[in-house]
Amino acid sequence: xxxLLPLVILSGGALFTYLVGRLSRSRTLAGFVAFVxxxxxxxGVYQGWQSLEDGTAGGWPSWTATAPLQAxxxxxxxxxxxxxxxxLLTGLVAVYxxxxxxxxxxxxxxxxxxxxxxxxxxxxxxxxxxxxxxxxEVMSIASFVLVAFEREEWEPIxxxxxxxxxxxxxxLLALLGIALIYSYTATLDLSxxxxxxAAGAGGPTMIALTAMIIVGFGVKAAIVPMHTWLPDAHxxxxxxxxxxxSGIVIEAGLIAMLxxxxxxxxVDFGLVLAVLxxxxxxxGNLIALRQDDLKRMFAYSSVAQMGYILxxxxxxxxxPHLAAxxxxxxxxxxxxxxxxxxxxxxxxxxxxxxxxxxxxxxxLSGIGRRFPVVAVAFIIxxxxxxxxxxxxxxxxxxxxxxxxxxxxxxxxxxxxxLVLNSVISLFYYLGAVNTVVFGPVPEDGPKSIKxxxxxxxxxxxxxxxxxxxxxVYPEMGLDLVDPAAEQVALAISWVFR
Amino acid sequence: xxxxxxxxxxxxxxxxYATITRTNLLQLVIGLEVMARGVSLxxxxxGALTGSMSAAQTIVITTILIEAVTVAIxxxxxxxxxxxxxxxxxxALRRLKG
Numbered sequence: 342x343x344x345l346l347p348l349v350i351l352s353g354g355a356l357f358t359y360l361v362g363r364l365s366r367s368r369t370l371a372g373f374v375a376f377v378x379x380x381x382x383x384x385g386v387y388q389g390w391q392s393l394e395d396g397t398a399g400g401w402p403s404w405t406a407t408a409p410l411q412a413x414x415x416x417x418x419x420x421x422x423x424x425x426x427x428x429l430l431t432g433l434v435a436v437y438x439x440x441x442x443x444x445x446x447x448x449x450x451x452x453x454x455x456x457x458x459x460x461x462x463x464x465x466x467x468x469x470x471x472x473x474x475x476x477x478e479v480m481s482i483a484s485f486v487l488v489a490f491e492r493e494e495w496e497p498i499x500x501x502x503x504x505x506x507x508x509x510x511x512x513l514l515a516l517l518g519i520a521l522i523y524s525y526t527a528t529l530d531l532s533x534x535x536x537x538x539a540a541g542a543g544g545p546t547m548i549a550l551t552a553m554i555i556v557g558f559g560v561k562a563a564i565v566p567m568h569t570w571l572p573d574a575h576x577x578x579x580x581x582x583x584x585x586x587s588g589i590v591i592e593a594g595l596i597a598m599l600x601x602x603x604x605x606x607x608v609d610f611g612l613v614l615a616v617l618x619x620x621x622x623x624x625g626n627l628i629a630l631r632q633d634d635l636k637r638m639f640a641y642s643s644v645a646q647m648g649y650i651l652x653x654x655x656x657x658x659x660x661p662h663l664a665a666x667x668x669x670x671x672x673x674x675x676x677x678x679x680x681x682x683x684x685x686x687x688x689x690x691x692x693x694x695x696x697x698x699x700x701x702x703x704x705l706s707g708i709g710r711r712f713p714v715v716a717v718a719f720i721i722x723x724x725x726x727x728x729x730x731x732x733x734x735x736x737x738x739x740x741x742x743x744x745x746x747x748x749x750x751x752x753x754x755x756x757x758x759l760v761l762n763s764v765i766s767l768f769y770y771l772g773a774v775n776t777v778v779f780g781p782v783p784e785d786g787p788k789s790i791k792x793x794x795x796x797x798x799x800x801x802x803x804x805x806x807x808x809x810x811x812x813v814y815p816e817m818g819l820d821l822v823d824p825a826a827e828q829v830a831l832a833i834s835w836v837f838r
Numbered sequence: 839x840x841x842x843x844x845x846x847x848x849x850x851x852x853x854x855y856a857t858i859t860r861t862n863l864l865q866l867v868i869g870l871e872v873m874a875r876g877v878s879l880x881x882x883x884x885g886a887l888t889g890s891m892s893a894a895q896t897i898v899i900t901t902i903l904i905e906a907v908t909v910a911i912x913x914x915x916x917x918x919x920x921x922x923x924x925x926x927x928x929x930a931l932r933r934l935k936g
Binding site for chain 1: 843846847850854857863866867870873874876877880881883884885887888889890894897900901904907908911912915916918919922923930931933934
């Protein structure tokens, strides 16, 4: 029951927000209703957490678990972790968009934002493969519309078409894998599939199924070479949505992939994921080096960060007896830290875009000096993303490196690759800071600049404070991450027995 | 099992081939639809073989619903693309680079 509550609140809130936005045409009011909805959903997730601590948590609805179609939601720590991260970011984006978005269609914007969040929350709580797919599509469909939200311009249209076609092809491939699993096992229950497929482990059927799941969900997770839609979509979307897409949507794709892989007991695929992780890091970082467009640079850096997260997953699946827990812990903690830092970075980029109407770093040169609060936050986010010590990205990278070192062998190689990539990424993060904050103001730039609304600065400050807080007191985040990592590690070790 | 499901998989591959090779946006969308129908067929075959047809039907109807929404959004984007440059060719989708 607890697993359903946030989904009901979010979808009901989406309907209500749409009506409020439609009738009042007030951005503040619609944003406020959306924010309250997120708070309500957060309360629902908190109740789910409490029931997990009390040991009373279970699946809902219980009667479908025995029906032919085992479709249900399960309250679990991984879902609580994903939901908490998603709701944190959604709440701040709802506040940010009160001033950032245009008054037109504001009800639709907030309704879609809440539906997208409902999809993400549902991915975490899904108890069977088909529910996982349906909620994955709910998230995807909402994000297609949000990417192409400002359709009077060309860029969002082109990005939206590419995103829709590539992403739908991917999720249909994953669904084909799910259909084949269903015709082999007659069940889609996440916990019941692995034993039934165990007889064919390592065989060609198993390899084909695993490949379909990795490629299918990997499209959404932006694993190279399935990342081509990401830079267009993330830079063309409204900035609040870019923050959501980079901060949590692609990570939700990875978690969907992880849940499906663990469910089918995909043995010996950790090394494949590890190789993909290294390629993803390098491609993301090297292309990000030569971007002039601030949001496009952050989009490519998201590809690289997905490589770091995928490295943790690869280690956990590849060497389950050594790294199942430590790998997952690093990966999940990096998801949380990346959501905070990259979300904040996109919100800063959006603030500059709102002020000057451009994302070109040469035109944005020196803008940070006029808005010291945003500039300080921007520097914090850039350093956190690069993994510099007192900020949050440092600690999760240390966890990932330690997982690799503990494994030794190819794990050690991966740890070295991660450190090397962090150094590469420092170049473009510091380059961006150098231009946007310390660069010379262009002579033909606007003489007077409007002040930034409080509602745009507030979410940036909150994320900046969180980035510092989690960097100085990393154990605060571990309270949320550790149970989730433990749960996944348990599932992995059970499969790989 | 594989022989029956083969038809569904073949349909999926045909749809995928169409989405990769066609240059008209509408044909891309039709390719996506063909892929979805292939997947539905595999579900139906799976339901028939495992004796759980009711579950397979539930799944297929839900899949059709999801596809209808996706295609509606895809077509609205195609219409918007048409209004922008009076062309349905994917050659127009080459402006974003880097």
